[in-house]
Amino acid sequence: HSIQQVNEMKYEEFLQVFGNVVEHCALCAAAIWAHRPFYNVQELHAELCHFIDNLPSIGREGILRLHPDLAGRIAQLGLLTSESKKEQLSAGLDTLTEDERETIMDLNERYKEKFGFPFVICARDNKKHAILTGLKIRIENTSEVEVTTGVEEVKKIMMYRLLDLVKTDN
Numbered sequence: 001h002s003i004q005q006v007n008e009m010k011y012e013e014f015l016q017v018f019g020n021v022v023e024h025c026a027l028c029a030a031a032i033w034a035h036r037p038f039y040n041v042q043e044l045h046a047e048l049c050h051f052i053d054n055l056p057s058i059g060r061e062g063i064l065r066l067h068p069d070l071a072g073r074i075a076q077l078g079l080l081t082s083e084s085k086k087e088q089l090s091a092g093l094d095t096l097t098e099d100e101r102e103t104i105m106d107l108n109e110r111y112k113e114k115f116g117f118p119f120v121i122c123a124r125d126n127k128k129h130a131i132l133t134g135l136k137i138r139i140e141n142t143s144e145v146e147v148t149t150g151v152e153e154v155k156k157i158m159m160y161r162l163l164d165l166v167k168t169d170n
């Protein structure tokens with residue numbers, strides 16, 4: 001879709017196209033449709049970031065809770081969204097050794113136990129070793145730091161998903 005086509009979309013089509021740029025959180029796209037027209041994909045991304053940043057912390061934590069674990073049960077059951085599946089594959093999470101898988105699952109469980117939301121990282125920016133390192137380092141952070149860090153990763157994931165949907169070579 002060109003940005004011109006995006007700006008002409010009724011909200012139903014806009015939601016069909018952009019409803020999952022934030023994983024399982026169609027509210028974000030549903031809200032910022034009202035701010036069309038968008039000059040380009042960067043502005044569309046900025047509007048979504050602005051909406052997310054203005055949520056109370058309980059809302060931002062909620063956005064994190066909507067994310068599937070990396071190499072988690074949902075992934076093993078083949079129940080990831082198409083976007084998440086592609087992202088987790090790009091990080092090489094389908095090539096984990098049994099040890100690596102056990103370590104990630106254990107760290108994810110401990111992270112969730114500590115924070116009450118999952119570890120979120122942009123899998124298209126981080127291969128499996130960076131993900132393991134990120135888990136080990138970030139689990140030592142405070143909850144406040146991790147809400148902010150996780151949301152910043154959600155914004156990166158969102159940018160990639162937007163670039164997959166909006167043609168920028170106009």
Ligand SMILES: NC(=O)NC1=NC(=O)NC1=O
Nearest residue numbers: 068084087120121122123
């Ligand atoms: N917990 C996560 O970080 N999940 C994910 N990150 C991505 O980039 N895709 C996911 O599914």
